[in-house]
Amino acid sequence: VKIFAPNIEQRDVVNHLKGSPTDEKRNVLVESARLARGNIQDLAELKVNEFDAVIFPGGFGVAKNLCSWAVDGKNCTVNEHVNSTLQAFHKAKKPIGLCCISPVLAAKVFPGCEVTVGQDKNVDGRFPDAETASAIAELGCKHICKDVSESHVDKANKIVTTCAFMCKAPLHQIFDGIGTMVEEVLKLA
Numbered sequence: 001v002k003i004f005a006p007n008i009e010q011r012d013v014v015n016h017l018k019g020s021p022t023d024e025k026r027n028v029l030v031e032s033a034r035l036a037r038g039n040i041q042d043l044a045e046l047k048v049n050e051f052d053a054v055i056f057p058g059g060f061g062v063a064k065n066l067c068s069w070a071v072d073g074k075n076c077t078v079n080e081h082v083n084s085t086l087q088a089f090h091k092a093k094k095p096i097g098l099c100c101i102s103p104v105l106a107a108k109v110f111p112g113c114e115v116t117v118g119q120d121k122n123v124d125g126r127f128p129d130a131e132t133a134s135a136i137a138e139l140g141c142k143h144i145c146k147d148v149s150e151s152h153v154d155k156a157n158k159i160v161t162t163c164a165f166m167c168k169a170p171l172h173q174i175f176d177g178i179g180t181m182v183e184e185v186l187k188l189a
Contacts (some may be wrong), residue, residue, distance in 0.1 A: 002051075004043040005032035006081050011064040011071075028065050043081040048088040052189040055182065056082075058100020058164055069104050074135040078108050086110075093158060095188035097181050100164035104132065106157075107141040114154035116146040118163030126168045148173045151181040153188070160184040 005028050013024040033040045048054075056062065063070035067078045078086075086109045089096050098106055103115035119126075120133035120143055133143040144152040148167035153160050162181040164174050 002046075003032070003036045003040045004046050004085075005029045005040060006066070006079055007042045007044065008065065008079065010061075011068075014060075028061070043085060046081075046085055048085070048092050048094065051089075051094070053095040053097065053185050054085060054089045055097035055185060056099075056102040056105060058098070058102045058166075060101075062100070062102045062105065066102070067105060067108065069101065074107075074139050076104070076108060078105055083109055090157065095158040095160060095185045097160045097185040099162045099178055099181055100166055101129075101132070103159075103161040104136065106159050106161070107136045107139045110157055110159070111140040112142075113157045113159055114142045114144055114152060115159065115161040116144045116150075116152040116163055117161070118148065118166045119145050127163075127166065128168065129166050132166065147177075149176040149180070151177060151184055153184050158188050160188070 007029040010026045010028055012021045013026050015022050029042055060070060066082045068076040082105060086096060086105060103117050106113050106115050115136060117132045119130055122128055122130045136143045146152050146163060148163055148169040151160055151162040160181050162177040164178055
């Protein structure tokens with residue numbers, strides 16, 4: 001297992017204690033190294049032939065830095081190294097795992113694919129970002145409704161997705177969903 005991140009400046013830096021942006025500037029690779037405890041490489045150096053699969057975590061880092069979804073929604077652009085990584089794994093017929101908001105990357109890069117970001121309606125207030133499913137459909141992809149503890153496998157494209165924090169749920173249910181995504185990616189590898 002190796003960890004990669006793009007060597008780019010973050011879109012913005014947020015003071016999570018206050019919930020507001022700061023004037024500070026940070027680099028995505030440097031911040032990712034902090035979170036990963038150092039053992040990380042520039043995404044531009046990833047060689048698809050050295051790996052059996054790729055998994056992208058989710059979160060605002062995806063929506064703000066790996067693509068511009070947080071600002072542009074379905075009209076977003078995908079970072080060039082993220083795009084080329086996804087394309088390379090897809091071309092090599094190797095599995096791609098995506099959780100939380102990162103299934104939108106597949107929706108932008110692979111028209112016609114199947115993904116899940118949870119539900120397409122805000123069921124019991126648990127899916128506050130349910131409109132993301134509609135945006136995925138508008139991109140020409142099929143959104144599959146799944147609960148937080150489930151994942152969806154697009155067998156034709158070898159893409160496995162789960163909603164994770166796109167659902168307001170207890171951490172153990174989010175953990176279970178991510179676990180099923182990882183298991184399904186490994187089965188396809």
